[in-house]
């Protein structure tokens with residue numbers, strides 16, 4: 380069975396949920412490892428006090444016993460602690476009693492760059508909240524939890540995946556990124572940036588050129604573009620390759636099959652080539668602004684300023700964790716396609732046999 384993922388949950392509802400299907404049985408999953416990634420997602424220099432409010436922690440409802448997968452659907456739950464302030468506003472059924480807490484007043488001022496206008500038009504909502512609750516990046520917490528499980532699987536195969544910010548507000552040094560964030564905070568503005576995810580220990584042969592939907596480069600791009608606010612994805616040297624000559628663009632092959640360079644980012648013809656996978660994602664500045672942009676009040680049709688809310692200055696460090704999870708999940712899916720296995724020991728045996736077949740052709 381292919382590795383599958385369904386997530387559910389609203390930003391201020393009771394919880395976020397991830398259901399992971401197709402995991403082999405016997406995989407060790409540690410709560411601490413999932414919680415550590417959930418915390419990493421919440422940290423970062425540009426985050427808002429909402430992040431301190433939420434101290435995310437995973438709860439596992441199904442598919443795990445004594446720390447090992449059962450080979451059945453794994454259900455991960457991350458509670459929204461802030462939900463207690465939204466009990467009336469986010470009540471699943473017609474709320475009882477006097478309106479109280481947050482989410483009582485309908486939002487009618489769509490923010491340019493957010494889901495607000497497109498969402499209400501598409502689904503016929505009157506309250507922008509009905510669109511933004513799910514469109515919000517809060518539900519990336521569910522993806523990060525699933526990604527942590529994927530990393531546990533990849534770890535068994537000697538594969539490590541790490542994401543980090545490489546550019547914030549056009550700055551590429553740690554200090555520059557911090558200064559740009561401080562300056563944007565003082566100007567009450569927001570920033571975007573670029574994150575890089577690197578996967579090491581990936582053997583050659585994940586993905587395929589047989590059909591475009593099999594190509595792992597395409598699948599990683601899809602996984603990253605599926606994250607809120609990501610507007611561009613690069614594999615290896617990406618767009619820079621388009622400006623070089625062929626003699627400067629490819630990775631020469633040495634005896635032992637090592638490469639002198641890794642401009643391709645570990646992928647040729649949609650297949651891993653044994654070099655580290657290197658992918659980058661570009662994030663636009665966050666659309667919730669303290670200095671709102673011009674918009675229209677959907678209740679009156681009159682010109683108005685967009686909704687103003689306390690927001691993060693930038694969430695590039697958080698995106699690095701979310702992107703890491705997305706890449707890990709897609710690599711875990713590709714690993715299970717290649718090696719299969721109802722039990723993790725079958726997966727590992729197939730992995731070992733494969734490496735033995737290509738040994739001598741590929742250094743490890």
Ligand SMILES: Cc1cc2nc3c(=O)[nH]c(=O)nc-3n(C[C@H](O)[C@H](O)[C@H](O)COP(=O)(O)O)c2cc1C
Pocket residue numbers: 492493494514515516519606607608609663665666667668690691694697698701
């Ligand atoms: C980790 C993460 C955190 C985000 N935090 C915010 C935020 O605090 N405020 C905001 O307006 N947008 C935030 N966004 C971006 C919006 O969710 C996103 O711009 C919106 O859903 C519209 O989707 P699009 O940008 O892909 O078109 C965040 C995105 C990510 C990945």
